[in-house]
Every structure is written in structure tokens, then in C-alpha cells.
Amino acid sequence: MASLLFYLLAATALLATLLCITRRSPVHAVIFLINAFFALALMFYLLGAPLIAAWEVIVYAGAIMVLFLFVIMTLDLSPDSQRPALSRGQWAPVLLLFLLLLVSAGLILTFDPASQASVPLFYASPRSFGAALFDRYGLAVEIVSFQLLFAAVGAYYLGRRRKARQAEESS
Amino acid sequence: MNDLLLTGLLILIKLGMVLAVLLSMAAYLVLAERKILGRMQRRYGPNRVGFGGMLQPLADLIKLLTKEDFIPAQADKWLFMLAPGLAAVTALLAFAVVPFAPPLEIFGRQLPMVVCDLNVGILYFFGLSSLAVYGVALGGWASNSKYALLGALRAMGQMLSYELAMGLSIVPVILMARSFSLTEIVQAQASAPFALCNPVAFGIFFISALAESKRTPFDLPEAENELVAGYHTEYSGMRFGLFFVGEYLNLVVLGAIITSLFLGGWHGPFLPPIIWFLGKVLAVAFVFIWIRGTLPRLRYDQLMAFGWKILVPLALVNLLVTGGVLLWLGGAS
Numbered sequence: 001m002a003s004l005l006f007y008l009l010a011a012t013a014l015l016a017t018l019l020c021i022t023r024r025s026p027v028h029a030v031i032f033l034i035n036a037f038f039a040l041a042l043m044f045y046l047l048g049a050p051l052i053a054a055w056e057v058i059v060y061a062g063a064i065m066v067l068f069l070f071v072i073m074t075l076d077l078s079p080d081s082q083r084p085a086l087s088r089g090q091w092a093p094v095l096l097l098f099l100l101l102l103v104s105a106g107l108i109l110t111f112d113p114a115s116q117a118s119v120p121l122f123y124a125s126p127r128s129f130g131a132a133l134f135d136r137y138g139l140a141v142e143i144v145s146f147q148l149l150f151a152a153v154g155a156y157y158l159g160r161r162r163k164a165r166q167a168e169e170s171s
Numbered sequence: 172m173n174d175l176l177l178t179g180l181l182i183l184i185k186l187g188m189v190l191a192v193l194l195s196m197a198a199y200l201v202l203a204e205r206k207i208l209g210r211m212q213r214r215y216g217p218n219r220v221g222f223g224g225m226l227q228p229l230a231d232l233i234k235l236l237t238k239e240d241f242i243p244a245q246a247d248k249w250l251f252m253l254a255p256g257l258a259a260v261t262a263l264l265a266f267a268v269v270p271f272a273p274p275l276e277i278f279g280r281q282l283p284m285v286v287c288d289l290n291v292g293i294l295y296f297f298g299l300s301s302l303a304v305y306g307v308a309l310g311g312w313a314s315n316s317k318y319a320l321l322g323a324l325r326a327m328g329q330m331l332s333y334e335l336a337m338g339l340s341i342v343p344v345i346l347m348a349r350s351f352s353l354t355e356i357v358q359a360q361a362s363a364p365f366a367l368c369n370p371v372a373f374g375i376f377f378i379s380a381l382a383e384s385k386r387t388p389f390d391l392p393e394a395e396n397e398l399v400a401g402y403h404t405e406y407s408g409m410r411f412g413l414f415f416v417g418e419y420l421n422l423v424v425l426g427a428i429i430t431s432l433f434l435g436g437w438h439g440p441f442l443p444p445i446i447w448f449l450g451k452v453l454a455v456a457f458v459f460i461w462i463r464g465t466l467p468r469l470r471y472d473q474l475m476a477f478g479w480k481i482l483v484p485l486a487l488v489n490l491l492v493t494g495g496v497l498l499w500l501g502g503a504s
Contacts, residue, residue: 014299027312031250034305037282051351054294063331069308073320126291126351 006046013039026072030065037061051126181282188285193266195256197419198228204419204460211464217424235412243315243405250313255413258306261418268292269427270354272437272444284445285354290459292353293345296428297338300383305433306417307385307392309404310393324458325471326392332478337379339486343372343493344432353428364435365377371489373433380425382419382478387463391471426455 013036041056110156133141202224209216217225242251289295304327311323321462345351347368348359366373370429382389393401394403402412430436430451469477 027247027250027309031309050289050291051294053294054298057298058301062298062304063334066301066304066327066331068306069305069312070324072310073312073324073327105390126413 002046006043007045008041009039012036013043027069029070030068033068034061034065037065051129051131173242174249177322181277185284186286189266189271190263193263193423194416196423197416199230200419200456201415202227203456204463207457207460208464210251211461219499229400232412235409238366238408240408241405245372247313247315248407249411250463251310251405252410254306254310254313255403255410255417256306257304258417259420260308260417261303262417262424265418265424266427267297268353268470269293269424270357270436271427271433271448276441277398283354287301287326288352291351293341293351293356293432296353296453297334300337301330303383303417303421306414307402310414310495314402316496318399318404319402322398322404325398326385326402329385329389329391329474329478332475333379333382333389336370336375336478336486337383337483339483339490340352340372340375340379341432342486342490343369346493346497353431353436357438360435361438364438365431366433366435369493370486371485374432374491375489377429379478380429381459381462384459386422388466388469390468391474391475395470416468419437422456422459423452424489426452427458427461429455 002125016036016039017031019030020036022028037060038057041061042051042054045053141142204214206224206228216224217227220230221228242248267286268289270283270285270288272419275282275284307326307330308323311319311321311326314320344356344365347365350356365387373470385392390399398404403411406414427448430448434451434455436451437448438443439451442450
């Protein structure tokens, strides 16, 4: 039953992602991406990690995608305003990324990290997950949060400078 | 086999009762709101249909069902049709984790009086409340109308901002109860409700809940005098009805969540627990209606400044202080 559900969800996630990158209307693309995140969240739940499933929905589907939608709606990108196909120069990074993906997928399949997992699958009850996150991996969490803080401060700084320059130009 | 059947039947009965009570509460809250607002404005409110207007929700339903279901010509048809359902379903599903009474002993087996006791219950509620934005946003966008789009944009900005304050304000509650599960949070309030232990968190959560449900003084997404009706301008018939039902379901669900998180859930002396629970939910709903009858609407910049510059920092300080006090008391060893 669980494996059947897993394949159903995996197929949904793949299909939604495929639809997401082929839609012309950006709003539809975002909706399919949300769909994919949902399938992913349910997969986490199926693997016995309800906390990660909840965060996936709250952070990715609920917050980040709302921001995406907000920006798309304010920009009013109509489907015709986009270029229909990639030019020749743009294919190179696409191919590079595709190769990278292929290699990493191959590596994962050969090494099979799931069999070497040091923690049991049904490990992620909220309490033990939190304890592991902030106890064992506390330093990594701190580093990541500092990086996010730097990014936020940097974005704020860039935004401020542009505003000041505009004020100079208009004066 | 027979045992399994009986358990399944009991669960089905429970689900049916929850659904019926929730929907009829939402329907009668519409009537209650109109009557209470009427009384506050020194008029009677609806009193023609049935005894004292008691059948008004039924009349409203018949009116909505018999109206033309209109879809604007340039609208995104599928999204336009889906959005109201999304708004109503997310509100309905959110109730699933709210415990409304202590477990009941029936036919020798324990029947928990909650639809599903998730160990991440409160996060489940947050996930659904952040998804509720999509019903509004997509409905407004798909209508292909300026007013609806502006209403949707406002709703998105507002709900995203206040979700942050809301999320931060419940972290102290989780610290005090030491669990994400709403059942355990209610059980942790057996001696004193968290509204008394941590009034700041209660205040922040209450204000954010008001903003999340897009009610006065935060009803900018549907401000009548500038946006016609906001995101549901182009909706008619039962699709509009679904938005409407979703809004009042949200009122019930937020009342239930506030009750479980801060007001001690079904705990209370003398009366049976379910009466206490319903009474507290209705009291919260009444305060929501009262606020609507009293306060004027905020300006949009005031709303954003209040959310980001006052509520979020206050919630962070409150979190720090609560954590410190708990550590000092040795509660979080």
C-alpha cells in the first residue's frame, strides 16, 4: 500500500514538475510547482517524517510560492512577452546541468545511501528531530542561518542603494 | 472483523457529526453576525424568515443556489472554478486537529474526540492556513478584473506578513506545553489557560488571527469603498457562497484554535467539556464580530507597518523572555 502510494506521488511530482517547466503562463507554472511540492511533502510523510512534511508545505508551498505568485502578479507577465525558444548559446548550460544531474543520479543509484543510513527511517518525531538538528548539527544550522542573514542584509543594502540613486537622479 | 466494522462506523459517525456541526455553525454565525451588528447599530437585523429570523441561513442558501453561476469571458476558467473550493476546503480541513472534548468511552473502547491527533498538529493548521491564501489569490487573479486582482494582491501581502507574527507567537505556547500536538497542548492547560500565563502571545495571536481571516480592521482585501468587493468581485451564486462559507468556517476554526491554544480548550469547571469548548469558540467569534462593529479599517501602510515593525519584534522578544523564564524555572531542562 505504502509503495503504491509512493509511486503514485512520485509520478504526480514528476508530471507536475514537467508541466511546470512547459507552461507558457507563469501563474500556471507556479501552480504546478506547488502541486509538485505537495506530492513531495506527502512523500516525506509517507517516509515517517511528518515534521519535514509540514515544513515543506508551510515554507515552500505556503510562503515561498506565495511570494513567487505575488511577484508574477505584480509584474503582469503575459505569455506572449516571453521568448518562445532557447537560442543556441543557451543550450550549453542546459546540457551541462543535464549532465550533472545524470552523473549525480548515477552516483546515488550506485552508492545507495538509503541502505547506509545511520538513523532508522521512522526517526523524525518532532522532538528527536529537533534535538538532533540543534544538538548534533547545531554548528551547521548556525552557519546556514548566518548565511541567510548575510543574504538578507545584502539584499536590503542593494535595495537601499538603488533607491538613493533614484532619488539623486530625480533631484 | 466485527470489531473493525464497529470502530469504522464510530469514526464515520464522528466525522459526520463534526461536519454537520461545523457547517451549521458557520451558517448560523452569518445570521449571528448580521443580528449582532444590527443590534450594535440600533436596528433589528434579519427577523422575517422563520421565528425571529432563525431560518435566514436556509433562505440565503436557496438564494445563492438559484442564482446564475457566471464566469467572466476573459477569466481563466479552471482556476476561476477551483479557487472558491480551495478557500472553503482549507478552512474545513484545518479543524481536523482540534480536540473538542476529552476521549469518550464507548462500547468499551476509547474514542478520541478529535478527528486526527497528529503529532505536528499545530504545524498542520499552519500549513493549511498558508494554503488558504491560494484560494483568494487565484480567485482574484483568474477573474481577470482589476479590482479582484488588487484585492488578491492585498490579501497575499497581508496574510503572508501576519502569518509570521502568528507563527512566532505560538512558539512560546509550544515551549510551555512541550508538544506540537493540540491534544497535548490542551492537556497542559489543565491548571491554567495559557492566555493567563502568556498574555502577550495571546494578544499577538489574536490580532494575527484577525488579519488572517481578513476581518475588520484588517479587511482591506475586500474594502468595499475602494475595491467593490475585492477578490470575489466577479463571483456569483454558489461560488461566491463558497468563499463566504469559507470565511465563516475560518472564523469557527480560528475560534477553536485560539480556544485550544490559549483558553484551555475543553477544560472548565461544572459544565460538560463540550459545552465549555463550544462556549469558548462562540465567545471568541462574538469578540471578532464585536470588533467588526467597533473599529474602522486600517490604511494599508499602517497594516504592514503594524505587522512588521510591532508584532514581529514583539513576538520575538516574547519568545526570548518565555524561553528564559522557562529555563530559569527549570521547566525546559
